[in-house]
Amino acid sequence: MPETAAIADIESRALFERPTAAFRPSAYWFWHSIPDEATCRTQLADFQAKGIGTILIQARLALPREQYLSPHYLSAYRQAADIAAQLGLKLGIYDDYNWISGHAGGRTVEGRDELRERHLFWSSSADRQGTISRIHPAFTLKMGADIIAWQYEGGRIEWCEWTVETAVLHPSGPIEAYDRIVDVTSQVSITGSDRASCSYSYDGAVAFGWTLTVFISARSATSRIINYLLPEAAQRFIDVGLEPIATALGKSVPDPVGSVFYDQPAPGFYRWDQMAGNLGNSLLFAPALKDCVLSNTGVSFAVALLAVVRNVGPETLRLRALFHAAYSTLMNEAFFGTLRAWAEGKGIVLTGHEILAHVSSWAPNGGFTSIDPRVAPAVDFFGIDAIRHDTAVDANNLTPQLAPKMGDSVARSNGRSRCVVETYFTAERTEVRAAGQWEVTLEASRAQAIRLACLGTRQFLWHGVYQTDGLDNDPTPFTNPRFDFAPGINFEPWWPYHDLFAEEIARVSAFIEAAKPRAPVAILYPLYTAFAEGPRHGHATHIAAWCEQLLAQGCDFMFVSEADIANAAIEDRRLLASGLAFDAVVLPSVTVLETAVTIQKLDAFTKAGGRIWSSGETVSTVCTGERVSDSVGVTSHTTAIPNAETVSALLSTLTLDGPQISGQRPWQWIGRGVDGWWRMVVFNDGAEDISFDILLGDGFNYAIWDSEHGSVEAFAAVHKLTVELEPHEVRCIRLRQSDQAARPIGHLSSRPTLERNRLIALADGWTFAPDQDQAFVPISVDSGWEEQGFPAFSGTGIYRLSFTTETEADWVLELPTVHTAVTAYIDGTEAGRRGWRPYRLGLGRLAAGTHELELHVANTAANRYYDNTPYLGSGPDKSGLTATPLLIPLQNRPE
The missing domain is CATH 2.60.120.260 (Galactose-binding domain-like)
Known part of the structure; x- marks a missing residue:
């Protein structure tokens, strides 16, 4: 073994035996009140004893908002950090009160009304007059009065500063040319308004067969959520929300406090009675948006906005995609870019996760179905990840889902790998989702953590450990800590066994760390299709089907961006992108691409012997304006949602390197290290024993890395290894092809021989x-x-x-x-x-x-x-x- 490989092997084994905090479970520590020193010391020592590696202090709704960031709060925060450091725990700054980063518990907008969220609403009419009325936040309204009271001063949703931003006359039917869109902004005025609605009037006439569409902005008079399009709002958030914490922590920054974690920054997802068209929620608005849209689309703000909500002819998809790209870029740079600069100035990393509309689902639209993610930082995952330093995502409940795979993919695209996965629990046996799942078992949580590790997780983040178990005889969600997305795992009777979970999942993660995954299939993340078509388009269901079918057949995959493809090399019939080698690229009902360079590289890939598989609709639009040819280098296409038979036939055309599994299929992860050894994680998450064979060339050496105990045992070469896994048994296996004489069959089973x-x-x-x-x-x-x-x-x-x-x-x-x-x-x-x-x-x-x-x-x-x-x-x-x-x-x- 070369010297560098030998050193890597020693380091890998040491990390496996004694995983660092980066691999150990982390947790939000829910503060429902300001803790005293005894509480801090007792609970932090308990967390450390149970194998938690990193703590993020999170003030929850039960803690009165006026106490957040108070001198008493900051003093307790510093005291907790000092105790954590004494215990060897790492800390991260959870950046806000409750969640929705940016408001600093409402302090960001106090005395700075201009920083409150401002939204664009629209209304179309065949008349010269119209209204905007009954505006309501579709996403949070159903969470109840306590959430509304937290997000809105006095619990009132009120609006002010109604402004006509643009107004157009256009044919009611198809629009054949832009000159059929007449800008009449100067002729439309607000004729009346109150805290809930406004009316407007056009001083001309609307001819028969024509429609007046008016876009009106209004600033929320009561929302504590900021306008994420304004960098000054992000800076104000830093000044009043983050700097006080960093100052209180003093020399604890950057060690042990090494990160700042943002959580779901997003405006209100508003709907109103007159809303219609392609976009499902209101847009944030700031004056800078107009210039950004003009620069990106080449058309007026009025035309581009109209394309966002309705068909304006053959250019509709292109304009819509370019509008949302400009909007997203402005938001990303204004908020995340400002936070990154602050974090770098402090010597800490920026991490956290945006809204993930796919949470708990494989489909990008399968989680938060009441929102249109295009209006929030919730679509351009690759672009957002390029701004933060470490990747984190959000997962809900105990099912395999897109989040960790997307997280690993964007991390690799940006020169890193793997991600933190926050896991929270929503109720499944009641409609009150915040009631959570106190019924969660350690076995079910462990199974999910192992699956998540196989899908791209480095660190499992609990949501969360609780300061208190709440109140009896009070079913109120959120404000009773007991029903604030339970469980608080440290109040579970099985909590004394958490150290077993923590050690094992940390070792599984550390074992994976030393290798790159064998992922022969790349799925193009169709960003511009998502921008143009919206979340209800078929690309979402096609992505879900490809993910589920590939995993069911034991084939790993990664998502890649158009930039990844454009910058990829092609060698030996493989596409080299994101640090991995792909035999095939999937286009999941992709209709819109950003650039023709993507098509050119895909064509070159197929000509070199690579495979492109597509399903659903095909590419019709390239945003740089090039004409799309009849074929985009596709080697296999199905209009239907891919099923098991289709995917199996496609996979049969690939010749995979490395170990092969035959027989019953476990949950698995397969990768290859720089030392040339293959690594496998195999896991039986079912209720019955399973058995399968592992083969590699004509014979191979193997070693069992015991994730439960941290031991390593090596074995002589075999031609085939038969593995038996009992229910919920996991194995970490390291193997390499051997030229030595091999025994015919090896057998791996942990079941003792009993009489x-x-x-x-x-x-x-x-x-x-x-x-x-x-x-x-x-x-x-x-x-x-x-x-x-x-x-x-x-x-x-x-x-x-x-x-x-x-x-x-x-x-x-x-x-x-x-x-x-x-x-x-x-x-x-x-x-x-x-x-x-x-x-x-x-x-x-x-x-x-x-x-x-x-x-x-x-x-x-x-x-x-x-x-x-x-x-x-x-x-x-x-x-x-x-x-x-x-x-x-x-x-x-x-x-």
């Missing part, structure tokens, strides 16, 4: 108590304790049993079902802990005779915290043991 013919079913005689101080009562282990007199008990229940063995042996305890984590004690000595399947614990060598078994079983907090609320659902969740434990001797090995 099942001698098993003892521990079915009867159990007693139970919800804690050590209460009387123990008889209990069945075939149904949960919630069915046996303890329906609202959440905590650690204790099961006891005396049993007798007739012979001395090494015994293993198998627990078929546990809800949800368990510690076993045999004769008063701890035998082991498990937070997920398989629940199998070695009891050691037991002499013949009677023994005392005690099982401490932790459930979730759901039955306790949802009791006597509308959020419980159909009944209490299963808790404790629900199947008979089995005592089985290990098979004696021959001497």
